[in-house]
Amino acid sequence: MTRPGARKVAMFLGASLLASAGAGGVAAQGRGTAAGMYTSAQADAGGRLYAIHCAMCHGAGLQGTVEVPPLTGRFVANWGGRPLGELFHYLSRAMPQHAPGALSAADNANILAFLLRTNGAPVGGRELPSEATQLERIRFDAIQPAP
Incomplete structure (x- = not known):
């Protein structure tokens, strides 16, 4: 059973990782x-x-x-x-x-x-x-x- 706040934390961490990957993608695009x-x-x-x-x-x-x-x-x-x-x-x-x-x-x-x-x-x-x-x-x- 998952704690109620654990899902929110996981979603936040996932979004943070995607944002970080997106920023890295910007650099790779050279724009x-x-x-x-x-x-x-x-x-x-x-x-x-x-x-x-x-x-x-x-x-x-x-x-x-x-x-x-x-x-x-x-x-x-x-x-x-x-x-x-x-x-x-x-x-x-x-x-x-x-x-x-x-x-x-x-x-x-x-x-x-x-x-x-x-x-x-x-x-x-x-x-x-x-x-x-x-x-x-x-x-x-x-x-x-x-x-």
């Missing part, structure tokens, strides 16, 4: 930001949105402050190698700080495109999707500084 996953126009739109909704806390140059983290440098180290969907979810529910969740999915995708460009990810020929499930399949590649 990462290094392949150019946003357009220049999308990043430009994101830059305008950033100036209105984000710069007041993170700074015009994305440098952050003592209380607010920068969106360059260690930002890439923190998010690099993870699915863009994770960052998109965070932006969607926690930002902007003064009105969490107030921006549309398209606005968040544009801001994400701006962050990618600012951190050295190359421009591509297609817009970054604004649907979280599609973004889960795109890896945020760690950007290597130019020599």
Whole structure:
């Protein structure tokens, strides 16, 4: 006889393993930001949105402050190698700080495109999707500084 909570734990562990395997599958597919996953126009739109909704806390140059983290440098180290969907979810529910969740999915995708460009990810020929499930399949590649 199985304990009532054991089935829930088994289902959670199974889902966690599938999620981990899915993340590994993303890496194996090679769909990462290094392949150019946003357009220049999308990043430009994101830059305008950033100036209105984000710069007041993170700074015009994305440098952050003592209380607010920068969106360059260690930002890439923190998010690099993870699915863009994770960052998109965070932006969607926690930002902007003064009105969490107030921006549309398209606005968040544009801001994400701006962050990618600012951190050295190359421009591509297609817009970054604004649907979280599609973004889960795109890896945020760690950007290597130019020599």
